[in-house]
Amino acid sequence: MAETSLPKRRTADGPPRASGSRILRLFHRSESARGYLMMAPTLTIMTFGIVVPFVILIVISLWTRHGFGFDTTLTLANYVRSWNEPIYGTLLLRSFWISGVATAITVLLCYPMAYYVAFHVHRNKMMWIILMTLPFWTSYLLRVFAWKVILGYEGVINSGLMSAGLIEAPLSFLLYSPTAVIITLAHAWAAFAILPLYVSLEKIDRSLLEAATDLGDGPMARFFRVTLPLSMPGVIAASFLIYIPTTGDYITPALLGGPDGAMIGNLIQLQFGAVNNWPMGATLSIVLMLWIAALALVFLLVTRKVQGRIT
Amino acid sequence: MSSYIKRPNRALQLYAVLFLIVLYVPVLFIPLFSFNDSIYVRFPLQGVTLKWYGELWTREPVWNALWNSVKVGLVVSVISTVLGVMAARAITRTRMRGKGALVTFIMMPLVIPGIIFGVALLVLLSRLGVPLSLYTVGLGHLIICLPFAVATLLPRFEGFDPSMEEASADLGENGWWTFWRVTFPMVMPGIVASLLLTFTISFDEFIMAFFLTGTDPTLPMYIWGQLRFPKEFPSVLAMAALILFVSFALVFVAQWIGRKGLEEQE
Amino acid sequence: MTPSDRFISIRSVSKRFGAFTAIEDISMDIGQGEFFSLLGASGCGKTTLLRMLAGFEAPSKGEIFIDDQPMSDVPPHHRPVNMVFQSYAIFPHLNVRDNIAYGLRKQKLASTRRAEMVEEMLDLIKLPGYGNRKANELSGGQRQRIALARALILRPKVLLLDEPLGALDKQLREQMQLELRALQRQVGITFVFVTHDQEEALTLSDRIAVMSGGKVLQVDTPAGLYETPRTRAVASFIGTMNFFRGTVRRNGSVMAAIEAEGLGTIPMATAQLTKPDGAPVQIALRPEKFSLSPKRPEGGLAVEGRLRTAAYMGERSQYYLSIPGKAEPVAVSAPNSHRLMGGHDLPEGQALWLSWSPESIVMLDID
Numbered sequence: 001m002a003e004t005s006l007p008k009r010r011t012a013d014g015p016p017r018a019s020g021s022r023i024l025r026l027f028h029r030s031e032s033a034r035g036y037l038m039m040a041p042t043l044t045i046m047t048f049g050i051v052v053p054f055v056i057l058i059v060i061s062l063w064t065r066h067g068f069g070f071d072t073t074l075t076l077a078n079y080v081r082s083w084n085e086p087i088y089g090t091l092l093l094r095s096f097w098i099s100g101v102a103t104a105i106t107v108l109l110c111y112p113m114a115y116y117v118a119f120h121v122h123r124n125k126m127m128w129i130i131l132m133t134l135p136f137w138t139s140y141l142l143r144v145f146a147w148k149v150i151l152g153y154e155g156v157i158n159s160g161l162m163s164a165g166l167i168e169a170p171l172s173f174l175l176y177s178p179t180a181v182i183i184t185l186a187h188a189w190a191a192f193a194i195l196p197l198y199v200s201l202e203k204i205d206r207s208l209l210e211a212a213t214d215l216g217d218g219p220m221a222r223f224f225r226v227t228l229p230l231s232m233p234g235v236i237a238a239s240f241l242i243y244i245p246t247t248g249d250y251i252t253p254a255l256l257g258g259p260d261g262a263m264i265g266n267l268i269q270l271q272f273g274a275v276n277n278w279p280m281g282a283t284l285s286i287v288l289m290l291w292i293a294a295l296a297l298v299f300l301l302v303t304r305k306v307q308g309r310i311t
Numbered sequence: 312m313s314s315y316i317k318r319p320n321r322a323l324q325l326y327a328v329l330f331l332i333v334l335y336v337p338v339l340f341i342p343l344f345s346f347n348d349s350i351y352v353r354f355p356l357q358g359v360t361l362k363w364y365g366e367l368w369t370r371e372p373v374w375n376a377l378w379n380s381v382k383v384g385l386v387v388s389v390i391s392t393v394l395g396v397m398a399a400r401a402i403t404r405t406r407m408r409g410k411g412a413l414v415t416f417i418m419m420p421l422v423i424p425g426i427i428f429g430v431a432l433l434v435l436l437s438r439l440g441v442p443l444s445l446y447t448v449g450l451g452h453l454i455i456c457l458p459f460a461v462a463t464l465l466p467r468f469e470g471f472d473p474s475m476e477e478a479s480a481d482l483g484e485n486g487w488w489t490f491w492r493v494t495f496p497m498v499m500p501g502i503v504a505s506l507l508l509t510f511t512i513s514f515d516e517f518i519m520a521f522f523l524t525g526t527d528p529t530l531p532m533y534i535w536g537q538l539r540f541p542k543e544f545p546s547v548l549a550m551a552a553l554i555l556f557v558s559f560a561l562v563f564v565a566q567w568i569g570r571k572g573l574e575e576q577e
Numbered sequence: 578m579t580p581s582d583r584f585i586s587i588r589s590v591s592k593r594f595g596a597f598t599a600i601e602d603i604s605m606d607i608g609q610g611e612f613f614s615l616l617g618a619s620g621c622g623k624t625t626l627l628r629m630l631a632g633f634e635a636p637s638k639g640e641i642f643i644d645d646q647p648m649s650d651v652p653p654h655h656r657p658v659n660m661v662f663q664s665y666a667i668f669p670h671l672n673v674r675d676n677i678a679y680g681l682r683k684q685k686l687a688s689t690r691r692a693e694m695v696e697e698m699l700d701l702i703k704l705p706g707y708g709n710r711k712a713n714e715l716s717g718g719q720r721q722r723i724a725l726a727r728a729l730i731l732r733p734k735v736l737l738l739d740e741p742l743g744a745l746d747k748q749l750r751e752q753m754q755l756e757l758r759a760l761q762r763q764v765g766i767t768f769v770f771v772t773h774d775q776e777e778a779l780t781l782s783d784r785i786a787v788m789s790g791g792k793v794l795q796v797d798t799p800a801g802l803y804e805t806p807r808t809r810a811v812a813s814f815i816g817t818m819n820f821f822r823g824t825v826r827r828n829g830s831v832m833a834a835i836e837a838e839g840l841g842t843i844p845m846a847t848a849q850l851t852k853p854d855g856a857p858v859q860i861a862l863r864p865e866k867f868s869l870s871p872k873r874p875e876g877g878l879a880v881e882g883r884l885r886t887a888a889y890m891g892e893r894s895q896y897y898l899s900i901p902g903k904a905e906p907v908a909v910s911a912p913n914s915h916r917l918m919g920g921h922d923l924p925e926g927q928a929l930w931l932s933w934s935p936e937s938i939v940m941l942d943i944d
Contacts, residue, residue, distance in 0.1 A: 031406050031407070032406065032408055034401070035405035035406075035410075036401070036407065038398070038400060038405075039402075039413065041394050041397065042395075042397065043413070043417075045454065046457065049428075049450065053428075053431030053435040054431055056431070056434050056435050056438055057430065057431045112330075113326070115323070116326065116327040120320060120323060120324070129566075130563060131331060132331070134559060134562055134563060134566070135334055135335065137511050137558060138338070138515060138555050139514075139551075139558065140517060140518075141517045141531050141534060141535065142551045142554060143338060145534075145551065147337060149352050149544075150337055150340060154353040155352065156340055156352075156353070156354065158353075159355075160354045162354075187333075187337060207662045207663070207664050207666040208666050208668060210653070211660070211666035213632075213633075213654045214631060214653055214654070214658075214728075215654075215659065215679050215680030215727065215728070216683050216731070217654055218652075221682070222654075225679075225682075226668060229670045230670055241421065246424075248424020248425065248426040250426055251517065251518065255538070265424070269426065269521075272430055272433065272522065281430055282434060285426070285430055285431070288427065
């Protein structure tokens with residue numbers, strides 16, 4: 001390594017400059033120490049931004065609301081409540097269901113696109129990748145808002161169909177329904193799914209595909225026996241990357257979901273806002289996290305099993 | 312050279328084009344209706360006007376919110392990029408124990424719902440008695456921007472040969488000057504890309520800002536507030552169109568610089 | 578020609594990639610059961626030709642027949658050929674058994690029969706008991722054998738091999754060469770083998786096509802290529818060769834001679850020399866066709882030269898001598914079984930006599 005060889009040579013030439021301080025010398029000698037030092041600011045921020053808040057979140061979830069303050073006796077009361085009162089379970093289940101459907105749709109729709117760019121685009125690949133991922137980087141709020149404009153009671157679709165004379169009255173099922181939430185989520189997270197899918201497909205050695213063809217597979221058999229199994233890591237990554245953040249989303253359900261499309265995120269937001277029950281909000285956040293972790297684990301195990309059997 | 316495998320597939324080509332259209336059209340309705348001379352966002356279009364843009368121009372709160380977002384965005388992008396450079400360098404150039412775990416840790420915000428970060432930080436700050444302000448929004452944004460900065464910069468550091476740094480050391484430069492004369496120019500495109508991306512993320516971020524904003528709203532917070540009033544829709548559309556345009560431009564340039572440089576190296 | 582000599586028939590095949598011509602009007606035949614090599618430097622078109630046989634590239638012009646069937650409209654997965662890829666292309670998500678059985682899917686075999694065939698193949702490639710190994714647990718040599726087994730289990734009419742030994746280290750490569758040759762004799766399948774390594778081609782092949790710039794320069798047996806190369810390009814590609822420019826000298830119709838630079842006048846049989854008096858020719862002599870001696874040998878053809886450098890190479894030594902009338906030094910190879918001058922190192926500038934026989938002279942086409 002560049003930085004280690006230099007101080008070492010100086011040590012050999014004469015009295016080392018860093019001789020005054022034992023710590024400095026350790027710093028020069030140990031790559032590990034230098035690595036940690038360089039990462040220290042990042043790690044500090046991440047620790048204060050993730051670990052500490054999570055610990056406090058757990059602690060608060062064990063408190064209870066007491067008037068406008070907290071009763072700091074540690075108790076599992078909130079967890080028991082979240083388990084017993086049907087509203088929490090219902091919203092949690094609905095969140096998982098909506099996110100699950102949105103994730104499945106997104107991955108299914110994005111896979112052919114990623115496949116196309118990985119295998120059939122030869123020039124300006126970079127352009128395609130940027131084009132596909134560009135919308136993801138722009139305001140999530142605005143993209144959701146765009147769907148409100150489209151699906152709204154007097155929105156683009158309804159008013160468009162009406163002025164074309166195809167329908168008499170606006171279609172009411174478009175806005176404020178789980179369907180609206182699913183469509184919006186699938187659209188908003190598409191770019192996030194494309195990248196891992198594309199990377200896993202692009203990584204597949206082309207000679208493996210030729211080998212499959214050479215050994216007698218037509219395009220279909222080749223896809224299911226080689227391409228798909230080898231791109232499974234990308235499918236899994238894409239699923240995680242969409243499923244996890246969308247389960248906690250509250251903007252989309254708030255703007256487009258209506259009462260039937262509300263998700264657990266809306267409930268958490270309410271606890272910290274209008275309801276003003278922070279311990280309950282903390283509890284719900286923790287419960288959400290635990291469920292996500294559990295589901296992710298199951299998902300991972302199942303895909304491993306399936307992947308082993310596909311061939 | 313795999314001609315057989317690469318034979319063009321018309322169906323797939325058509326699908327790709329449709330995909331891109333569906334990806335972009337919903338977003339393009341925003342600028343379309345922002346020029347519509349009607350308070351209602353619906354077809355048929357009523358004629359072209361710039362009045363919604365004109366109205367924006369005269370609104371004091373819009374300018375304040377914009378300025379707030381720019382301030383937060385600039386600070387967050389610079390800090391997260393500097394920290395990202397240090398982290399990426401440490402990850403690629405030193406043998407550290409537990410490196411994999413550290414990288415996973417830094418990338419965690421990518422796979423945890425933003426709302427949980429938001430409420431966790433809110434709880435921490437309120438326990439510490441820190442008042443909510445643009446600083447707290449910035450802290451929240453820093454946490455979600457860092458993984459993106461590191462992810463953008465890592466390939467740059469991985470992409471260039473450490474022996475170039477060794478050559479510089481061998482030719483007599485110390486670590487500091489080696490960084491400025493060799494490392495920095497080599498990873499420059501990554502740094503620019505990281506700055507632009509993190510700025511855009513912070514500028515557009517809403518989920519954490521919702522929990523962490525004090526009395527000074529950022530632009531997305533301001534827009535969220537306006538969404539309750541349908542009569543404000545047209546001016547929100549105009550604002551959204553401007554933001555989309557700037558975001559698209561920034562991210563496009565960032566991605567182009569970032570990837571272009573990588574391809575040249577290969 | 579018997580039909581089995583034309584088992585693979587390549588008729589006027591060209592291949593262009595845009596403006597670049599990879600293969601230019603190649604016609605040749607490969608016989609059934611032959612071990613046939615395509616030899617050439619990288620970019621000479623040998624891999625493109627192989628990939629056209631496999632069906633991964635379509636000829637821009639011309640037609641390829643395999644066992645009398647035109648191949649143009651046959652996609653790769655329906656061709657009676659299989660390939661061993663340069664990278665081996667072992668499927669990383671499958672174990673050894675499933676890799677070898679990959680192509681058997683369409684044959685609708687009972688699973689016991691399939692398992693039996695895989696075991697037979699594992700025995701054939703000397704890897705019994707490796708069926709459950711994962712692809713990433715295999716060494717380069719093992720991967721190569723599995724790639725071979727995976728193709729051979731389908732009993733193809735032709736096996737195509739794209740530099741299959743290139744990734745192996747020298748010792749393993751030599752061992753695999755022997756095994757490959759033995760295996761080919763055992764299974765009797767036609768092998769088309771692509772390599773840039775001339776020694777490998779000479780060791781393995783029944784016949785070799787030397788390729789350059791998208792064209793076939795010469796098709797011949799290994800001995801034929803080495804002893805009687807037709808052009809300077811072929812001669813210099815295979816082994817070391819000394820080249821001499823010369824002029825035909827005729828004195829009547831019975832006797833003819835070549836006056837070659839540095840070698841003087843060499844009498845030739847008229848049958849060997851058809852060109853008219855005064856025509857320029859190019860002749861070539863392999864380094865081992867010269868003999869070295871400190872004194873002028875009795876009779877025969879000889880010139881005196883001075884030693885420039887000598888390289889000791891184990892079983893033989895390579896000497897470079899300058900001779901009057903020729904700018905480049907002449908390479909001479911002599912066995913070390915009884916070393917010159919009693920085994921002492923020869924000093925630079927030492928005068929030595931080179932002698933040769935007229936039969937060892939190769940006449941080249943002027944290219």
